[in-house]
Amino acid sequence: MSAGRRVAVLKGGRSLERKVSLRSGAQAQDALQRLGHDVVAIDVGPDLVERLITAKPDAAFVALHGRDGEDGTIQGLLEAIGIPYTGSGPAACMCCTDKVLAKLLMREAGIPTPGFHFFREESMEELGAAGALADVETKLGFPLVVKPASQGSALGVKFARANKELPGALLGAFSYDRKVLIERYIRGRDLAVSVLDGDASPSSGRLAAGEPVALPVVEAVPREEDFYDYESRYEIGMTTFACPAELEPETTARAQELALEVYRRLGCHGVARIDLMLEQDRDELWVLEANVVPGLTETSLLPQAADAAGIGLDDLVGRVLASAWTRPG
Amino acid sequence: MDRPIKGAGDGRGARATAHELARYEALFAARTHGMKSSAMREMMALTERPDVISLAGGLPDTTTFAPELYAKLMSQVAAESTARALQYGPTEGMAATVQCIVEVMAAEGSLVDPSEVIVTTGGQQVIDLVCKALIDPGDVIVAEAPTYPGAVPTFGAYQAEVAQIEMDGDGMPIDELETTLDRLQAQGRRPKFIYSIPNFQNPGGVTMSLARRRRLVEVARERELLVLEDNPYGLLRYEGEPLPTLYSLDAQAVGREGASDLVIYLGTFSKILSPGLRLGWAVAPRPVLEKLNLGKQGADLCSSPVTQLFVAAYFNERDAEGRAGWREYLERLKDLYRRRRDVMLSELEVHFGEEARWTRPQGGLFIWATLDEHIDTTDLLALARKSEGVAFVPGRAAYMDGRSGSSSMRLNFAGVPDDDIREGVRRIGKVVREQVRLLGTLTGSSSARARLGPSPAAGAGPEPPDPAATHARVPDGGAGLAGGAGPTDAGGELADVVSLPRRNEEGSARRRQDR
Numbered sequence: 146m147s148a149g150r151r152v153a154v155l156k157g158g159r160s161l162e163r164k165v166s167l168r169s170g171a172q173a174q175d176a177l178q179r180l181g182h183d184v185v186a187i188d189v190g191p192d193l194v195e196r197l198i199t200a201k202p203d204a205a206f207v208a209l210h211g212r213d214g215e216d217g218t219i220q221g222l223l224e225a226i227g228i229p230y231t232g233s234g235p236a237a238c239m240c241c242t243d244k245v246l247a248k249l250l251m252r253e254a255g256i257p258t259p260g261f262h263f264f265r266e267e268s269m270e271e272l273g274a275a276g277a278l279a280d281v282e283t284k285l286g287f288p289l290v291v292k293p294a295s296q297g298s299a300l301g302v303k304f305a306r307a308n309k310e311l312p313g314a315l316l317g318a319f320s321y322d323r324k325v326l327i328e329r330y331i332r333g334r335d336l337a338v339s340v341l342d343g344d345a346s347p348s349s350g351r352l353a354a355g356e357p358v359a360l361p362v363v364e365a366v367p368r369e370e371d372f373y374d375y376e377s378r379y380e381i382g383m384t385t386f387a388c389p390a391e392l393e394p395e396t397t398a399r400a401q402e403l404a405l406e407v408y409r410r411l412g413c414h415g416v417a418r419i420d421l422m423l424e425q426d427r428d429e430l431w432v433l434e435a436n437v438v439p440g441l442t443e444t445s446l447l448p449q450a451a452d453a454a455g456i457g458l459d460d461l462v463g464r465v466l467a468s469a470w471t472r473p474g
Numbered sequence: 475m476d477r478p479i480k481g482a483g484d485g486r487g488a489r490a491t492a493h494e495l496a497r498y499e500a501l502f503a504a505r506t507h508g509m510k511s512s513a514m515r516e517m518m519a520l521t522e523r524p525d526v527i528s529l530a531g532g533l534p535d536t537t538t539f540a541p542e543l544y545a546k547l548m549s550q551v552a553a554e555s556t557a558r559a560l561q562y563g564p565t566e567g568m569a570a571t572v573q574c575i576v577e578v579m580a581a582e583g584s585l586v587d588p589s590e591v592i593v594t595t596g597g598q599q600v601i602d603l604v605c606k607a608l609i610d611p612g613d614v615i616v617a618e619a620p621t622y623p624g625a626v627p628t629f630g631a632y633q634a635e636v637a638q639i640e641m642d643g644d645g646m647p648i649d650e651l652e653t654t655l656d657r658l659q660a661q662g663r664r665p666k667f668i669y670s671i672p673n674f675q676n677p678g679g680v681t682m683s684l685a686r687r688r689r690l691v692e693v694a695r696e697r698e699l700l701v702l703e704d705n706p707y708g709l710l711r712y713e714g715e716p717l718p719t720l721y722s723l724d725a726q727a728v729g730r731e732g733a734s735d736l737v738i739y740l741g742t743f744s745k746i747l748s749p750g751l752r753l754g755w756a757v758a759p760r761p762v763l764e765k766l767n768l769g770k771q772g773a774d775l776c777s778s779p780v781t782q783l784f785v786a787a788y789f790n791e792r793d794a795e796g797r798a799g800w801r802e803y804l805e806r807l808k809d810l811y812r813r814r815r816d817v818m819l820s821e822l823e824v825h826f827g828e829e830a831r832w833t834r835p836q837g838g839l840f841i842w843a844t845l846d847e848h849i850d851t852t853d854l855l856a857l858a859r860k861s862e863g864v865a866f867v868p869g870r871a872a873y874m875d876g877r878s879g880s881s882s883m884r885l886n887f888a889g890v891p892d893d894d895i896r897e898g899v900r901r902i903g904k905v906v907r908e909q910v911r912l913l914g915t916l917t918g919s920s921s922a923r924a925r926l927g928p929s930p931a932a933g934a935g936p937e938p939p940d941p942a943a944t945h946a947r948v949p950d951g952g953a954g955l956a957g958g959a960g961p962t963d964a965g966g967e968l969a970d971v972v973s974l975p976r977r978n979e980e981g982s983a984r985r986r987q988d989r
Contacts, residue, residue, distance in 0.1 A: 266912065275916050275918055312848060316916065
């Protein structure tokens with residue numbers, strides 16, 4: 146996009162990922178300034194709409210992770226006040242933020258995702274859903290992973306290695322969301338594939354996004370072999386990253402192909418990061434989830450993947466910004 | 475920073491690559507890997523909001539300090555010591571301030587030689603300077619479990635390995651300490667120091683018994699180990715007889731008053747006067763003191779002369795009868811905190827249910843509460859913050875491994891108005907009850923629900939605070955106490971605990987497997 150646009154960078158907010166979001170936002174601001182845009186940084190709060198209306202930006206750059214920014218709330222709001230914004234629209238945001246919905250859609254599309262069942266907190270008592278847990282245990286087999294349906298960070302993601310650990314794991318996950326999923330644990334390598342829309346081109350009088358491309362695969366390697374502790378695993382400094390991941394060429398190709406399939410199927414736009422597991426011994430790929438607002442911090446996966454593809458941070462941010470004007474419809 | 479900035483054509487790198495960003499990573503010292511940010515700490519930052527009642531802070535109350543007195547003291551410093559207040563001071567601290575420190579320590583029965591004192595920027599700096607002087611990467615520190623959450627990042631930054639010893643109602647069990655020391659010795663390792671908060675421990679709320687204090691000093695002498703005695707709250711005792719400091723016990727053992735061989739003493743004005751002054755101190759054996767002094771020169775040259783002179787002026791205050799003003803203020807603080815402690819204890823009785831246990835501190839700022847072992851207080855905090863607008867410190871913050879203590883929480887009563895204590899505990903209790911109820915459903919047992927008893931909202935009003943009755947409540951079974959030892963010394967009359975963090979053998983075994 147041409148320089149000199151006025152861009153509001155939306156960051157911070159009240160989600161549990163506030164701090165990461167502030168760092169993503171700062172990176173985006175710097176890059177946008179280097180690209181010659183007017184940047185208005187907004188730490189999202191009760192005055193958001195007022196500030197947007199006052200600032201009259203040409204576009205909003207969404208650097209909000211988690212609640213509000215990733216669940217479609219902000220996107221719906223921006224559409225209501227007519228400000229073009231970066232990344233996916235409300236529907237894709239809702240699908241990706243709700244891991245249960247995303248997995249159901251993936252399963253319908255024949256995309257491999259680990260076996261799972263989901264529960265709502267109220268149903269445990271009101272519908273006697275707790276009585277179904279034994280069946281779930283039998284069907285999926287231990288160890289199990291319990292995840293809040295909508296929590297973006299590792300908080301609340303719990304392991305249960307045996308029957309007696311499941312109630313505590315569910316209790317923990319329910320602390321973050323009233324809907325949780327119980328998933329078969331895939332032991333193996335943690336992979337992430339970021340997908341970026343291709344260069345925009347004019348099409349029947351307006352801009353259209355180019356074909357999405359999958360960036361090189363990033364592997365997250367825990368510093369310590371402690372695969373049962375998700376929370377420390379994603380602490381800064383506890384994990385190192387390999388990019389591109391050392392994989393067989395056909396595995397890389399398959400991972401990228403799967404990521405693109407997920408991206409299309411869930412209706413993502415502009416950019417997304419798809420997380421996968423490469424199952425140990427079986428060499429099988431499983432899609433865990435998709436993230437519509439991937440982190441842009443120094444240690445985030447998307448900038449690393451882009452860099453490996455020869456796309457610098459400024460380029461990357463510029464391309465994400467372009468997605469504000471290429472939204473179909 | 476919200477101002478629009480034109481950045482075009484300023485020549486700043488048009489292509490900042492991820493590699494360029496990663497260059498910082500390559501520059502960072504290895505020790506920064508020990509300076510971890512955790513999801514839990516990030517969440518704690520979110521609790522600092524006006525709509526959240528926070529029982530999480532380590533705050534004393536500063537609202538009752540007379541504004542007129544503050545103004546008078548500041549004017550006095552301005553008028554009488556302008557040049558000195560605005561100038562650098564000696565690294566070891568100003569003589570007038572050191573005199574105040576000697577007075578404070580004498581009030582607790584510890585005689586000190588002014589030449590063995592160093593004034594620091596808060597007590598926190600002492601922990602940092604002691605680590606700076608003593609800890610190489612991989613060195614061992616022995617600490618209590620739980621330990622001061624603020625020491626955890628400091629120990630981590632110096633890449634120390636910390637062996638934590640689970641406390642019971644009388645503080646750190648010294649037989650457990652000896653077992654740990656033996657084990658370390660068998661590995662050819664010698665801890666650099668033993669870190670203890672003997673009085674009204676943060677966060678545990680327990681006080682080390684006299685017999686254990688004596689024994690700890692003996693063990694330190696037998697094995698020639700340094701002890702860092704962290705005593706911010708010693709003068710904030712609300713009941714019971716004061717106990718001698720480890721420092722004074724060691725000085726007696728050496729046979730010379732006012733000079734301990736092996737105890738580094740940490741004190742602070744933060745809890746008896748004001749944390750905003752940022753003034754604490756260390757008393758240390760001379761060779762250690764010299765290293766602390768060198769370390770402090772590198773850190774900040776000296777602590778603020780402005781606040782040091784403020785303290786000196788404050789300690790000169792006398793009332794009409796010639797009584798020291800600082801001691802009167804201390805008495806008022808004690809009355810305030812004692813009342814707040816009692817408010818919190820009685821609210822806990824009402825709202826926390828049968829499954830929870832908590833300490834009953836004889837002083838200090840904190841109560842340590844332990845819930846059903848299935849409840850992870852880090853998750854509970856996420857829920858309580860969101861649904862009820864209330865915060866506390868999750869127990870994990872007090873453990874180096876970031877995992878133990880997961881069903882406990884630290885509650886501050888001192889810096890919180892009575893009504894907020896009531897409302898805060900009520901809100902936490904509500905979330906806990908909901909969690910216990912859900913847990914009962916998940917485990918298919920109705921017993922969890924039965925144990926909860928009637929909802930306090932439906933039942934009788936809050937019980938009147940009755941510390942004696944609370945005190946009489948029996949700790950749960952022998953299994954909960956360290957090694958089943960119970961009150962091994964001091965006849966148990968000092969056990970200021972209702973019930974104790976459970977020694978969960980199974981739980982710790984599970985954690986070990988996790989590694």
